[in-house]
Amino acid sequence: MDATMQTLQAPLIQLLGPAWLPIWTLVKIIAIVAPLMIALAYLTYAERKVIGYMQVRIGPNRVGPIGLLQPIADGLKLLMKEIIIPSGANKGLFILGPVLVLAPALAAWAVFPFTEHLVLANINAGLLYVMAITSMGVYGVVIAGWASNSKFAFLGAMRSSAQIVSYEIAMGFALVGVLMCAQSLNLVDIVKAQSGGFWHWYWLPLFPLFIVYLIAGVAELNRAPFDVAEGESEIVAGFHVEYSGMSFAVFFLAEYANMILVAGLTSLMFLGGWLSPFPFLPDGFFWFAAKISFVLFLFLWFRATFPRYRYDQIMRLGWKVFIPVTLTWIVVVGAAMQTRYGYLFH
Amino acid sequence: MEFKSLVFYVFSTILLVASLRVITARNPVHSALALVLAFFTAAGIWLLLEAEFLAITLVLVYIGAVMVLFLFVVMMLDINLIELRRGFWSYLPAGLLVAGLMVLEMVMVLGGANLGLSEPAPLPADYSNTKAIGRLLYTAYVYPFELAAVLLLVAMVAAIALTHRKRLDVKHLSPAEQVKVKKSDRLFMVNIKPQKPDAPKEDEA
Numbered sequence: 438m439d440a441t442m443q444t445l446q447a448p449l450i451q452l453l454g455p456a457w458l459p460i461w462t463l464v465k466i467i468a469i470v471a472p473l474m475i476a477l478a479y480l481t482y483a484e485r486k487v488i489g490y491m492q493v494r495i496g497p498n499r500v501g502p503i504g505l506l507q508p509i510a511d512g513l514k515l516l517m518k519e520i521i522i523p524s525g526a527n528k529g530l531f532i533l534g535p536v537l538v539l540a541p542a543l544a545a546w547a548v549f550p551f552t553e554h555l556v557l558a559n560i561n562a563g564l565l566y567v568m569a570i571t572s573m574g575v576y577g578v579v580i581a582g583w584a585s586n587s588k589f590a591f592l593g594a595m596r597s598s599a600q601i602v603s604y605e606i607a608m609g610f611a612l613v614g615v616l617m618c619a620q621s622l623n624l625v626d627i628v629k630a631q632s633g634g635f636w637h638w639y640w641l642p643l644f645p646l647f648i649v650y651l652i653a654g655v656a657e658l659n660r661a662p663f664d665v666a667e668g669e670s671e672i673v674a675g676f677h678v679e680y681s682g683m684s685f686a687v688f689f690l691a692e693y694a695n696m697i698l699v700a701g702l703t704s705l706m707f708l709g710g711w712l713s714p715f716p717f718l719p720d721g722f723f724w725f726a727a728k729i730s731f732v733l734f735l736f737l738w739f740r741a742t743f744p745r746y747r748y749d750q751i752m753r754l755g756w757k758v759f760i761p762v763t764l765t766w767i768v769v770v771g772a773a774m775q776t777r778y779g780y781l782f783h
Numbered sequence: 784m785e786f787k788s789l790v791f792y793v794f795s796t797i798l799l800v801a802s803l804r805v806i807t808a809r810n811p812v813h814s815a816l817a818l819v820l821a822f823f824t825a826a827g828i829w830l831l832l833e834a835e836f837l838a839i840t841l842v843l844v845y846i847g848a849v850m851v852l853f854l855f856v857v858m859m860l861d862i863n864l865i866e867l868r869r870g871f872w873s874y875l876p877a878g879l880l881v882a883g884l885m886v887l888e889m890v891m892v893l894g895g896a897n898l899g900l901s902e903p904a905p906l907p908a909d910y911s912n913t914k915a916i917g918r919l920l921y922t923a924y925v926y927p928f929e930l931a932a933v934l935l936l937v938a939m940v941a942a943i944a945l946t947h948r949k950r951l952d953v954k955h956l957s958p959a960e961q962v963k964v965k966k967s968d969r970l971f972m973v974n975i976k977p978q979k980p981d982a983p984k985e986d987e988a
Binding site for chain 2: 561569570580583595598599602749
């Protein structure tokens with residue numbers, strides 16, 4: 438495969454000369470971002486359909502066959518709307534806010550292994566990189582809330598940043614368990630360490646961490662039942678209440694890109710990434726896509742099922758339940774690795 | 784000029800401008816955001832030095848956690864800037880002293896070649912920064928490391944002990960007690976005998 442790629446690239450390298458490297462890198466970035474954009478457009482459609490059927494409705498069904506063109510119609514509508522900047526807003530930061538939300542959500546995909554060889558940057562500290570980049574998403578929310586010069590937006594930003602900072606700790610500890618088992622920060626190595634079928638994936642030995650990661654992931658995404666940052670009934674729409682048109686759509690894109698990212702990370706860390714659940718079936722990207730879709734379906738299911746948490750309940754769950762659970766399990770894993778049962782955690 | 788040097792100069796320029804903005808910006812929120820940019824650029828320069836673990840940790844800890852809390856506090860404060868700027872120049876001698884010390888330190892580090900300090904040997908390709916730091920921390924420096932950890936814990940406990948006060952006028956929910964509640968604690972069944980059948984109402988149709 439590599440050899441054929443090289444023979445294909447050779448004439449292009451000659452043609453473009455020194456411009457080859459930046460162009461080739463751009464092509465690779467587009468090859469990741471373009472399918473991602475289509476996926477998240479149809480994730481919004483899936484969300485409306487799934488929740489529709491769960492609530493005994495039909496969901497969007499007017500634009501195109503069974504409503505399949507609905508996300509494109511929505512996108513066009515948002516593109517054509519006017520972007521209103523409030524007169525009291527801090528203009529530069531107001532525009533920068535949505536950009537800073539979307540940029541980390543896309544940048545984190547750089548180290549994402551889709552299969553064993555299909556990865557843009559296979560770096561040693563991949564897991565750390567993902568954690569560092571995703572932790573920057575909160576700035577967009579805070580800046581947007583502050584620059585809007587609106588009390589509702591500000592309250593939403595405050596709630597969101599407090600929530601994200603609290604749940605990041607539990608998420609980080611859950612990943613510490615994974616890297617103890619895999620003995621590597623490299624995402625490809627972490628998946629390879631889980632090979633051997635369904636019962637060898639890390640969801641089983643790290644079950645408490647898996648559950649904590651999944652729930653903390655929903656909280657990090659500011660999604661129902663942890664969506665107090667938006668809280669339609671109390672603070673209208675939270676941090677993006679002053680945004681309109683495409684600047685609002687960017688927040689929306691970022692939220693769904695982050696959803697796919699967290700679902701992808703959960704699949705990589707705990708559900709064996711591209712590995713097939715049965716040893717006799719071949720591995721491949723198909724399994725990875727299926728696992729991501731499953732976790733995404735769980736997110737939609739949560740939203741249709743659970744009522745919103747109260748703010749103090751969210752904080753209690755994060756600090757008093759999740760952090761002790763993860764700390765305990767890290768000690769359990771560390772201690773068990775020193776005994777003859779250590780093989781369970783490899 | 785090598786590409787690496789070009790990247791270095793671009794990053795250093797951004798870093799210097801951002802650091803200057805931290806102390807010159809009139810709005811404290813802008814200062815905090817400039818500090819975030821400065822940290823991020825510094826992490827970029829560390830990446831050029833192949834210190835990827837330190838660089839990513841800088842982003843994770845300082846940008847991802849510390850500065851968020853900073854921004855959180857700064858945004859909520861209603862600071863009177865003119866009041867703060869009064870007597871600004873009286874700090875000049877102290878500032879000059881610190882600046883002079885820093886220049887001296889930098890000369891000693893950067894002018895190492897002139898003072899007889901040899902350049903470090905290039906590292907092999909499979910060298911992992913993370914593993915090397917971990918190995919050193921948990922072998923040669925394990926006692927200082929644990930001591931630092933205990934110190935941080937003590938500081939944390941002390942901060943909580945100093946600021947925490949037991950408020951009696953707050954109504955608390957105890958989730959543990961809520962969960963323990965049984966049906967028999969809250970619900971009792973009453974057996975009511977059927978009454979006389981009502982006379983048919985007039986509006987019933």
